[in-house]
Each structure stands twice: as structure tokens, then as C-alpha cells.
Amino acid sequence: MTNIVIFGAPGSGKGTQSENLIKRYGFKHVSTGDLLRAEIKEDTELGQVAKRYIDKGQLVPDEYIIQMIEHLLSQLQKEAGLIFDGFPRTVAQAVALDDLLVHHQTKVDVVLDLKVPEEELIDRLLKRGQISGRSDDNLETIKKRLLVYHNQTAPLASYYANKGVLKTIEGTGTVSEIGDRIVRVVDALHE
Numbered sequence: 001m002t003n004i005v006i007f008g009a010p011g012s013g014k015g016t017q018s019e020n021l022i023k024r025y026g027f028k029h030v031s032t033g034d035l036l037r038a039e040i041k042e043d044t045e046l047g048q049v050a051k052r053y054i055d056k057g058q059l060v061p062d063e064y065i066i067q068m069i070e071h072l073l074s075q076l077q078k079e080a081g082l083i084f085d086g087f088p089r090t091v092a093q094a095v096a097l098d099d100l101l102v103h104h105q106t107k108v109d110v111v112l113d114l115k116v117p118e119e120e121l122i123d124r125l126l127k128r129g130q131i132s133g134r135s136d137d138n139l140e141t142i143k144k145r146l147l148v149y150h151n152q153t154a155p156l157a158s159y160y161a162n163k164g165v166l167k168t169i170e171g172t173g174t175v176s177e178i179g180d181r182i183v184r185v186v187d188a189l190h191e
């Protein structure tokens with residue numbers, strides 16, 4: 001089983017590139033953002049809590065996220081691989097993920113760190129906001145999310161670099177150019 005963390009700032013293309021990987025390798029997509037938005041849509045208790053944080057551009061507290069992932073992993077059948085998209089976002093979440101995967105006799109194989117300049121991130125998120133209807137794709141919330149990313153999530157890169165699993169991917173260019181860079185890294189895992 002291959003476990004990939006797709007890492008990067010909001011707007012770096014994590015969701016788009018996850019779709020490519022799913023099509024190519026048949027991996028299962030684990031997007032905490034999508035899971036939370038589904039909870040909000042169904043107006044569950046978790047959805048109500050999550051909405052308060054998401055609308056402010058803040059992270060949903062670790063305990064909710066870790067519980068959600070724990071539940072999801074406990075229900076998995078045999079998968080070819082998992083793509084974690086938007087998770088982990090804090091060191092506490094990364095440590096929890098490592099522990100959970102140990103219980104499933106597996107580990108994080110690679111972390112793909114998508115690098116995109118800040119002006120392009122803002123540009124992409126504003127464009128997405130016009131079509132996605134997402135409550136957090138407006139300029140004020142985008143700026144908060146980028147700050148949260150720099151303060152709370154970016155430090156995770158060194159956590160994974162120390163484990164020798166971090167791969168930096170240039171996240172600019174066409175979707176398929178970026179996809180090719182990722183495929184080269186993922187294929188090399190199986191050589």
C-alpha cells in the first residue's frame with residue numbers, strides 16, 4: 001500500500017493533482033476539506049463546529065480532525081494506496097497519522113510539497129471562488145488561510161524532511177506538466 005501526502009499552500013493544486021493520481025493509480029482520496037464540507041452540507045454536529053473555523057480561515061481543532069481520520073482508516077478495505085490531501089496540517093496531526101498508520105502496518109511513503117509563488121496562489125483562489133461557491137475563497141479569508149498555512153502548516157515540511165520523505169515539486173506550469181513531475185516521483189517509489 002502506498003501512502004502519499006499531498007502538501008502545499010491553499011491554491012497550490014493539491015485537489016487537482018490528487019485527481020490525476022486517482023485516475024492513474026486507483027488510489028483513494030482522503031481530503032479533510034471535502035469531508036468537512038460534506039459534514040457542513042449534512043448539518044451534522046461536526047459540520048456546525050467546522051463551519052465556524054472554515055469561514056474564518058482558521059484550522060479546525062486537531063482533535064476533531066484526528067478523530068475523523070481515525071474513523072476513516074478503521075473503515076478502509078484493502079486499498080492500493082491513499083492520498084492525503086489537506087491533511088496533516090499541524091505537527092500534532094502528522095504525529096497522529098504516523099501512529100495510526102503504524103497500527104495498520106503501513107507508513108507515509110512520500111510527501112509531495114507543491115511550491116507556488118504567493119501571488120499566483122491568491123490569483124488561483126480568487127478564480128476558484130468565482131466558480132466554486134466556497135465560503136472561504138474570498139480575498140479576506142484567503143489572506144488569513146495563507147497566514148495560517150505559513151504559521152501552522154509549513155513547519156511540517158521539516159518534520160517530513162527529517163524523515164527523508166519530503167519531495168519538492170515545482171507547482172507552476174500546466175496541470176499536466178505538474179502532473180508529470182509528480183508521476184516521476186511516485187513511479188520511482190515502486191522501482
Ligand code: AMP
Pocket residue numbers: 010032033034036053054055057058059060061065085086087088089093136145
Ligand atoms: P481545504 O479544502 O483543504 O482547503 O480546507 C478548507 C478548510 O477546512 C481549511 O481552511 C480548514 O479550516 C479546514 N480544514 C481542512 N483540513 C483540515 C485539517 N487537516 N486540519 C484543520 N482544519 C482543516
